[in-house]
Amino acid sequence: MHRDDLDRFLRDDDIVPSSGFVAHVMDAVHAEAAAPPAIPFPWARALPGIVATAAAFVALIAGFVSLAIEGPASAATTTTNLANDTIVAWLVVVLLLCTVPVAVSLRFTRTLVNDD
């Protein structure tokens, strides 16, 4: 094979579309046009949950950082203090985090049912 042939073989490599190609494409396009628009992600409804999750995550990291700064000597005391002072708060946060998606999904389902 000559090296010039390489260009020729790569350049001239065409086919002709089949006769029904345009009709098939237009069928698919008509189906696409008739389909209902995609449901956008409900950012407004999801935002409170996202913010709450982010806040919980930041608080968790802050807790770990403060534990690391205080060092292993005071770790036991800190753990006890955390247990005494914040465990109830954490429980509330966790319960809220569990409740929010359930409430949001229930509300979302109700809206969809009412829309139908």
Next chain:
Amino acid sequence: MSAADDERAVDRVLQGDLSAFEEIVRRWQGPIVNMAYRFCHDRGRAEEMAQEAFVKAFRGLAKWRREAAFSTWLFALAANLYRTEIRRIPPRTVGLDEIAEPADPRGTEPDLEDREQRRLVQRALRTLPPKYRDALVLFYFHGMDIVTAAQSLRLPEGTMKTRLSRGRDMLRRKLFHAPR
């Protein structure tokens, strides 16, 4: 049909006239199917991928910002789709040493020899790493026009030139030093 006709057809489609999209498909079916064929070398699959490209173009027609020609946008969209498809389901690749050579090339018909060599080149092309293969496919598809090929791949011209040069070297090494 000119670039201005494309633009008018797009405007009509955006106003709800689907028949205008048929004009677009009729005009661009050849290049779009051929580009797909160069990626997969399977007529049936090429038409399926081309159909998907047209449907995707229809869906995203409002996103065409008219900074470049409609064809540039359409080719870039199609090239992107085809590359994703080929990565998802690669075409069957045969090793160069598995390809049967004519027993005596001097004794064969020129056409047959030509066809065999063409097949050999295409198979070698499919064994290249995707970034070099894609650059070569689009460069030759666009009639060896680096600027247009780079636009289709959304790459800077310099990167395109580098990929083409390395891709051609790799292809030549595979073809001219392949085990016989």
